[in-house]
Amino acid sequence: MLRLERWEAPPWVKVLIPLTAVAVTLILVAGLVLLSGAGLAETYYFFFLKPLSSRTSLIEVLVKSTPLLLTGAGVAFAFYAGYWNIGAEGQLYAGAVAAAWLGVVLKGLPAVAVIPLILLGAALAGGLWALPPAWLKTRLGVDEVVTTLLLNSVMLFFVSALLNGPWRDPVTSWPQSPTLLETAQFPRILARSRLHLGFLVALAALVFFWWITGRSSFGLKMRAVGQGKEAARFMGVHVDAVVFKVALISGAIAGLAGAGEVSGIHYHLIEAISPGYGYSGIVVATLGSLHPLGVGLAGAFLGLIATGSQTASRALSVPTYLGDVIQAALLLTTLAMLLLRRYRIRWGRMVETP
Amino acid sequence: MNQALIATIIVLLAATLRVSTPLLFAALGETLSERAGVLNLGIEGTMFLGAMAGFVTAYWTGSLWLGVAGAVLAGILAGLLMGLLTVILGVDQHVSGIGVTLLTGGLALYLFRLLFGEQRVPPQIEPFPQLSLGNALGLLTPLFEQYSLTYLGLLLVPLLWWLLNRTNFGLNVRAVGENPEAADVAGVNVFRTRLIALALGGGLMALGGAFLSLAQLGAFTFGIIAGRGWVAIALVIFGNWSPWKVLAGALLFGGFQALQLRLQAAGFQLPYQALLALPYLVTIAALALAGRNANYPAALLKPYRREA
Incomplete structure (x- = not known):
């Protein structure tokens, strides 16, 4: 019979796991694709290859991956220390609010001053929004998963109140904030493209994470806390302080994602600025095995899926939501496959242990 | 007190019951899962899938009760998926749960779009009617003019309490949620018990979602759940994993929401989003007060493996 045996997987297995997970996901999702009436090969072609075939769409993949890299890095940073920050979505919006505000009020300053201030402000806002759950966790033992999740909703209500109240654009009277000053708009880093400064910020965040x-x-302290709080405490690590700093930094990185979307793409704040980038960040972090390089690759891959779902939707009328399904299925298959890092499957008789 | 005021209060209480119903179903489902030792963060997506499956089934068959059955079935499947990941494979419950929410959410959107295409006006069905009592109970009448699903939800509270505290199955659920090793030694099938709890729990969560599409709206919209699943998670902690206290929490939260709707309708000059956010903040405050005293099932979040 099949049985599991504990082992420490060699490096090649660790590399193979995400790749196999992708293959398994594509097989699992095949039935859903066929349900739409589109061919399997052509759907996957439009999803995964077509976006890579032209300069424009390739850059679009990077544009789409920018917020995912940041939320992915933010989430991975927290998970690495065993802090379950599920609040990247709210922290992203906190950063977006800060960027939308600073980008309007910082009049009369040159862009070289405004843009760093926006980045700083967004990071600070995201970090601060991540702090109450960390405080509740360390002081009162409240599970951070629930509080970070609930604060996502609170932040969305706050944004909605702002946009339908004091921040409603006086010009268009849409529920969107006033357009940013030109000095507050992130410079494009490639000609004839939407790729903006935020992409470099995302790469910097990954280097910082590394x-x-x-x-x-x-x-080292983060790692110790992540592997066991009691043991870390025993080793002399000030666990609460580590949790606080981790929450702050994790939220700050997620906040930068919000700044990127406001100052790099939309130039104002709207309610739908994130289609769930904060939650996708959990997929990116897990798929990337909480490793900076892995997070980078996973973020780019999810950017590809996001672009591909639109390409496929236009060409084949496959609903774009297929991208969401693939992304989620990928998370679950990766999660299951990660077991192979700690266990190997053996075919043989159960061995009696004394 | 004058009669108008009493009537207003009665109407407010009636609305509270209505608004609490989806939360109650979902929170009871989560209670069952967590008592067996599994935190099911797939709740938000499971509710969404339930709302979709219920609506589509009712739309096709023309029967609202078949819609309910369809939703429960979808929820059971979602619960079993969660079980496959966290019970059989024993992978991390937080991330699995978020993954299940993302998957069931994406799946519901994808299938709904495939079935109905892009429509400016969402397809509608004739929803469940509220029971009509004429004027049988005088001033109190509105309080009892509820959807039959609300009565079902209220009925489930003592039922779940009885299941957990007075049956063999409930004993097993509590045992595997507190100390799976000991339960295993005592001959309880830990895996099967947890899977059943997750399946039933998922069915209840989906029923909560279906209440919204089949009774409250008569339609399926993309924002239909709007974070209610997360609220239910908090209600379970708030309610200390006891069905009765969970009911109390759901009514409290529902009361807030009903009051907020009422104030909004009355043209109250406060941004209504503040009132919408208030219950979330109250919940967080309640969690902070419960703090370390919260009686988490001891084996919550811990996968069980029979190590060789």
């Missing part, structure tokens, strides 16, 4: 987790003593 540096902290791989090269700093704080990274």
Whole structure:
């Protein structure tokens, strides 16, 4: 019979896991694709290959992956330390609110001053919004999963109140904030494209993540807390302080995603600025095995899916929601496959242990 | 007190019961899952899928009760998927749950779009009627003119309490939620018990979603659940994993919502989003007060493996 055996997977298995997960996902989702009446090969072609075939669409993949890389890095940062921040969506909106506000009020300053202030403000807003759950967790032992989730809803109500109240654009009277000053709009980093400064910020966040987790003593503490709070405490790690800092940084990175969408894409705040990037960040973090390089690749891959779902929808009238299904199925298959890092499947008789 | 005021209060209480119903179903389902040791964050998506499956089934068959059955079936499947991940494979419950929410949510949107295409006006069905009592109970009449599903929800509270506290199955559920190793030694099938709890729990969550599409709206809209699943998660902690206290929490939350709707209708000069957000903040405050005293099932979040 089949049985599981504990083992420490060699590196090639760890690399193979996400790749196999992608293959398994595509097989599992095949039935749904066929249900739409579109051919399997052509759907997957439009999903995964067509976006890579032209400069414009390739850049669009990077544009779409920008917020995903940031929320992915933010979530991975928290998960790495065993802090279950499910609130990246709300933290993203907190950052977006800060960017939309600073981008309007910082009049008379040059762009070189305004843009760093926007980044700083958005990071601060995202970080601050992530703090109450960390405080409740460390001081009162309240589960952070529930509080971070609930604060997402609260932030969305807050944004809705702003946009339908004091921030309603006086010009268009749409529920959107006034258009940003030109000095507050992120520069494009490639000609004839929408790719903006936010993409570089995302790469910087990944490098920062790599540096902290791989090269700093704080990274060691995070790892210790992630592997077990009691043991970490025993080793002399100030667990509560680590949790606080992790929440702050995780929220700050997610907040930057909001700044990117406001100052790099829309130039104003709207309610639908994120179609769930905060939750997709959990997919990116898991698919990327909480490793900076993995998060980078996973973020790019989800950007590809997001672009591909639109390409496929236009060409074949497959609903774009197929992209959401693939993304979620990918998370679950990856999660299941990750078991193979700790267990291997053996074919043989059950061994009696004394 | 004058009669008009009493009438207003009665209407408000009646609305409270209505608004609480989907939360009650979902929170009872979550209670069952968590008592067996599994935090099911798939709740939000399961409710959404239930709302969709219920609507589509009712639309096709013309029977609202078949719609209810369709929703429950979809919820059971979603619960079993959660079980496959967290019970059989034993992977992380937080991430699995979010994954199940994303998957069932995406699936519901995808299938609904395939079935109905892009329509400016969402397809409608004739929803469940509220019971009509004429004037049988005088001033109190509106309080009892509820949807039959609301009565079902209220009935489920003592039923779940009885199931958990007075039956063998309930004993097993509590045992695997508190100490699966001991339960296993005592001959309880930990895996099967948890799977059944998750399946039934998922069915209840989906029923909560179906209440919205089949009774309250008579339609399926993309924002139909709007975070109610997350609220239900909080209600379970707030209610200390006891069906009766969960009911109390659901009514409290529903009361807030009903009051907010009422004030909004009366043209109250406060941004209504503040009132919408208030219950969430109250819940967080309640969680903070419960704090370390919260009686989490001891084996919650812990996968069970029979190590060789």
